Structures are given as C-alpha cells and as structure tokens.
Ligand SMILES: Nc1nc2c(ncn2[C@@H]2O[C@H](COP(=O)(O)OP(=O)(O)OP(=O)(O)O)[C@@H](O)[C@H]2O)c(=O)[nH]1
C-alpha cells in the first residue's frame with residue numbers, strides 16, 4: 001500500500017525505547033470513536049459512533065504509521081471530524097480487534113492481507129447453478145472464517161434454477177446455517193442472521209452477490225458511492241471492501257475485489273477449534289499430528305471408531321484442512 005504523508009510526518013518522532021507510552025501515544029482525551037467503513041490508498045472513510053450519518057475522511061496519525069487499519073476497525077479520531085469536504089481527521093488509536101478476516105495472495109505466500117476487522121459473520125454467497133458451485137472455494141471461505149474467528153453462513157442463490165439439496169447435504173455435517181434465495185423470495189431467514197451484527201458478504205463473480213446487497217441495503221450503489229467519495233480520490237471506483245448499514249440494524253460489508261482466499265497463513269489449530277467435538281479428541285493425538293489422513297496415530301480416527309465423534313464431521317474437517325495447497 002502506498003505510504004501517505006500527513007502533517008505528523010514533519011514532527012520529530014520520539015526515540016523508541018522504554019519510555020512511558022504516553023510520550024508517543026498521547027492521551028487524546030478529546031478523541032471521538034468511529035468505525036472505518038472504507039479504505040482507499042491511505043485515506044479512511046470513518047463513521048462516527050455518535051452521528052451515524054456523518055462520514056469523515058481521515059489519515060493515520062504519526063504514531064499509527066505501522067498499524068494496519070482496515071474496514072471494520074474501531075478507531076479514535078482527532079482533528080476535524082465535521083466531515084466537511086477537503087478536511088482530514090487523524091486516526092490516533094485502533095481498538096483491539098475481535099476478529100480478522102484475512103487472505104494471502106496465494107497459498108505459498110505467507111503475507112497476510114487483512115480484509116475486514118471485527119466482523120461476526122461471513123456470508124458465503126454461492127449460486128446453485130450458473131455459475132456452477134465451487135465447493136473448493138466454499139471450503140476455503142470456511143477455513144478463512146474459522147481461522148479469523150467469524151461464524152460462517154452459507155447463502156445459496158438462484159434456487160429458482162436448480163435444487164440446492166446436494167449442496168445442503170454436503171455442508172450439513174458442518175452445522176452452519178444454510179439459507180437459500182431466489183428472485184422475489186423472502187429474505188427473513190438471512191436477515192435474522194445479520195440483524196445487529198457485522199457481516200461480510202463474499203461471493204465469486206456472477207453468483208448474485210450484488211443482487212443480494214441491493215435487496216438488503218436500500219440504494220446500496222448510492223451508499224457505496226458516498227463511502228468512496230469521502231476519501232476524495234476523484235472518480236476512482238474502489239474495489240476494496242465497503243461497510244454498509246442494514247436498515248434493520250447491523251452492518252454488511254461488501255467485498256467486491258476479493259476473488260479468492262489464499263490460505264498461506266492459516267493455523268490448522270484455529271480451524272480445529274471451530275469443531276469443538278473433534279478438538280477435544282485431538283488433544284490425544286501425537287504432538288504435531290496434522291489430523292489430515294486416517295492414521296493409527298490420529299486420535300480423531302479412534303474417536304470415530306469408539307463412537308465419540310461423527311465420521312461425516314471428521315471427513316468435513318479433513319476436507320477443510322486439506323484445502324490449503326489445493327486449487328480452489
Ligand atoms: N435466476 C436467478 N438469477 C439471479 C439470482 N440472483 C441473481 N441473478 C442474476 O445473476 C446475474 C448475476 O448477478 P449479480 O448480482 O450481478 O452477481 P454478482 O455476484 O454480484 O456478480 P459480479 O457483479 O460479477 O460480482 C444477474 O443477471 C442477476 O440478475 C437468482 O436468485 N435467480
């Protein structure tokens with residue numbers, strides 16, 4: 001990402017060392033709380049907690065230069081928060097994240113690209129046909145969700161064109177909510193899962209994600225335009241994530257530019273933790289066991305054999321753990 005200069009760059013920075021934090025991180029008692037709803041080349045569009053209608057453009061303050069700030073981050077702003085055109089606030093603090101959805105450019109690349117912070121739910125949007133479903137990609141999304149601390153939801157679109165039963169069966173052992181949509185169909189089941197939560201919508205091109213966003217968020221295109229306009233970067237249409245407000249309460253983050261999930265940095269342990277029933281059994285595995293293939297040394301196999309774990313769930317877990325390195 002291009003590094004931006006801001007007014008703090010001319011200030012002499014205190015030397016790093018064992019000084020009290022207040023020296024390089026002043027108290028900023030006057031700072032106001034906001035959430036980042038859009039990012040464009042070093043400029044951040046922020047929505048104030050106290051004035052949800054106000055979008056404020058901001059840059060990172062000097063002490064924040066090494067801190068990544070992404071959509072969904074909760075931040076503290078100082079300076080001009082009027083939202084007036086051409087004026088910039090400064091981000092002086094980023095609150096601790098509750099979750100991070102990340103990807104890497106590809107599986108061999110260890111560099112993580114965090115995409116969205118603090119989301120509760122990852123909605124994996126997949127058409128039952130046209131384009132044909134890609135279970136490999138769904139599995140990768142599931143791994144990214146479990147790894148990042150988000151609860152996945154599978155949203156199957158275009159159920160007017162084909163029967164979703166095979167996909168529903170494939171994902172049943174995972175126990176995640178599966179909802180279906182079709183033109184004119186009601187969205188209540190999905191809305192119930194999204195209301196008052198922060199959710200991220202991911203879907204491969206053509207699956208009907210824009211159609212869904214437009215149904216969930218009235219005037220979604222205008223709302224996206226407003227978020228992108230605040231950073232003042234001309235007519236550039238951002239392909240980055242944008243956080244939109246749900247009328248029912250809650251936030252939906254659209255991720256237009258994300259085409260796939262590279263899983264270079266995923267921790268198998270974090271994925272395993274999402275399978276509570278199996279995680280307990282895995283405690284009896286040999287140290288370093290990857291749990292990937294049936295083996296006398298993997299306690300997951302004995303747990304299934306002894307009736308303490310479900311074979312279909314173990315197969316699903318192994319499929320997910322094996323997605324790393326497999327092409328989507
Ligand atoms: N039959 C049917 N068509 C749908 C449904 N949802 C979306 N479509 C159509 O599928 C096509 C793709 O929908 P979009 O919403 O643009 O898909 P997208 O996932 O946003 O695709 P990109 O914009 O390329 O990222 C459009 O022609 C939609 O009208 C559905 O539930 N049933």
Ligand SMILES: [Zn+2]
Nearest residue numbers: 285289291298
């Ligand atoms: Zn094992």
